[in-house]
Amino acid sequence: MMSLQHDxxxxxxxxxxxxxTGAPAPVDPQIAEFMRLMAKDAAQYPRRDTLPIExxxxxxxxxxxxxxxxxxxxxxxxxxxxxxxxxxVRVRIHYPAERRLPGAFMYIHGGGFVLFSIDTHDxxxxxxxxxxxxxxxxxxxxxxxxAKFPQPLEECVDVLRWIxxxxxxxxxxxxxxxxxGDSAGANLSMGTALTLRDEGQGGLIKGIVLNYGGFxxxxxxxSVVRYGAGDYGLSLHMMIWFRGLHIRHGKDFxxxxxxxxxxDLRQLPPVWMVVTECDPLHDDSIELERLLKAAGVDVSxxxxxxxxxxxxxxxxxxxxxxxxxxxxxxxxxxxRVVHGAHSA
Numbered sequence: 001m002m003s004l005q006h007d008x009x010x011x012x013x014x015x016x017x018x019x020x021t022g023a024p025a026p027v028d029p030q031i032a033e034f035m036r037l038m039a040k041d042a043a044q045y046p047r048r049d050t051l052p053i054e055x056x057x058x059x060x061x062x063x064x065x066x067x068x069x070x071x072x073x074x075x076x077x078x079x080x081x082x083x084x085x086x087x088x089v090r091v092r093i094h095y096p097a098e099r100r101l102p103g104a105f106m107y108i109h110g111g112g113f114v115l116f117s118i119d120t121h122d123x124x125x126x127x128x129x130x131x132x133x134x135x136x137x138x139x140x141x142x143x144x145x146x147a148k149f150p151q152p153l154e155e156c157v158d159v160l161r162w163i164x165x166x167x168x169x170x171x172x173x174x175x176x177x178x179x180x181g182d183s184a185g186a187n188l189s190m191g192t193a194l195t196l197r198d199e200g201q202g203g204l205i206k207g208i209v210l211n212y213g214g215f216x217x218x219x220x221x222x223s224v225v226r227y228g229a230g231d232y233g234l235s236l237h238m239m240i241w242f243r244g245l246h247i248r249h250g251k252d253f254x255x256x257x258x259x260x261x262x263x264d265l266r267q268l269p270p271v272w273m274v275v276t277e278c279d280p281l282h283d284d285s286i287e288l289e290r291l292l293k294a295a296g297v298d299v300s301x302x303x304x305x306x307x308x309x310x311x312x313x314x315x316x317x318x319x320x321x322x323x324x325x326x327x328x329x330x331x332x333x334x335x336r337v338v339h340g341a342h343s344a
Contacts, residue, residue: 024226025277028306034314035233038063048115049241053145057115064120067313071123072096072130082139084158086151090140091159092118093170094125100133101332103176103206104167106160107136108192110183110211110310112242113144113152124182124312132329135172137163141188144245149252153191160192164204178207178332180272182312183234183281184242186213191257193268205269209328212276212309214239214284215260217253221283227308228280234309236280261287265295272331273301274324279309300337302327 027035041063048056076095081088105128109121118125118138129136139159141152160179167174181189189208196202219236228236247253256263261284271292275285285301292299304311304320315321327337 026306027232027278027308028318028320030318031307031311031314031320034311034317035308038067038233041066049238053114057143060111060115061117061120064116064313067316068120068123070316072126074126074129082159082162084155084162086142086147086155089142089155089159090118092122092125092138092140094129094136094138095171096129096133096135098133099135101176102173103178104135104137104163104170104172105129105132105178105180105209105332106156106163107138108141108156108179108181108185108188109138110181110185111143112238113149113184113246114242115143121182121313123315127312127315127325128328131325132332134178134332135170137170144242148248149246149255149258150191152246153188153195153257156188156192157195160196160204161201174204176206177204178209179205180209180211181213182211183213183309184246186210187215187258187260189213190215190260190263194257194260194263197267202267202269207269207332208271209274209331210271210285210288211274211312211324212279212281212285213288214281215288216262216284217243217259218261218284221280223282223284224280227278227282232278232280232308234280239280261291265292265297268292268295268297270298271300272328272337273299274312274328275301275303276307276309276311277303277305278307281309300331302337 045059074094075097078093080091082091107125109116109118118140125136125138139156141155164174179189179192193205193208196204224236252258273285273289276282289299289301304324307320312321312324331337
């Protein structure tokens with residue numbers, strides 16, 4: 001059994017933790033339709049945490065499939081395997097028809113370290129490739145519980161190094177490598193950047209894209225109380241289930257590569273943050289933005305009003321998702337993005 005020791009619940013003494021009052025923010029109508037359709041499809045299957053892990057994953061893939069289809073067509077897509085210290089992992093490389101940036105964007109999918117894949121996030125990756133004109137490389141890291149921390153992180157580190165080493169063969173510029181992801185993938189993106197910095201290779205990454213990530217082990221947050229009951233997709237119940245499968249030892253909850261808020265954030269590359277409003281993880285992003293600024297990191301963040309966790313996958317019906325993709329593409333090109341809130 002996992003045991004939490006030393007400093008296990010420090011957040012309860014944080015004066016910033018006060019129960020929210022008043023009604024939650026309204027959900028954008030297009031996002032509400034996305035939530036309705038997703039819930040309708042998910043209702044066909046038992047709750048994922050009650051099933052054998054492979055069955056739960058297969059059902060999750062079916063629910064996500066309609067949202068991964070359609071969208072931009074690539075000039076070329078390559079599926080291959082990359083050797084890591086833990087064995088081979090699958091990667092998918094999307095080459096857009098028009099290349100406007102010579103580098104590459106390594107994308108790490110979300111799913112609580114347990115679910116989803118480069119298939120569920122295929123359209124997300126193609127949207128970035130088309131809108132930014134950049135090669136996008138997705139990684140199918142080994143998921144929990146088969147791979148617990150730090151294996152998925154170490155696989156991401158190894159694949160990023162492989163991309164840099166194979167840049168010529170991949171027809172990309174090794175001096176323009178971005179990394180990013182959503183939810184658990186955003187956490188892994190920060191962990192990868194921190195690891196490379198600490199090992200003297202921080203210069204490999206030009207910038208980091210963080211989409212509604214989970215960045216701390218603090219579940220005692222206002223946004224968790226307000227949006228974590230399951231009405232907005234991601235629930236506190238699922239967050240605890242994910243963490244229990246991903247973490248091997250209680251002490252790992254406080255490892256700065258997991259609890260990013262505990263890390264020394266200095267000397268990281270520029271960061272762009274897509275922040276959801278109606279999301280249990282909203283406060284994680286807000287706090288991380290503050291800590292990055294205090295550490296002297298060039299960070300930009302934008303809150304997308306009325307959006308929920310995973311809203312980028314709703315790009316086929318959501319103006320807010322389209323705007324978030326366009327904003328990220330502009331940031332990748334070095335353009336200034338209007339900060340603050342987006343209202344669809």
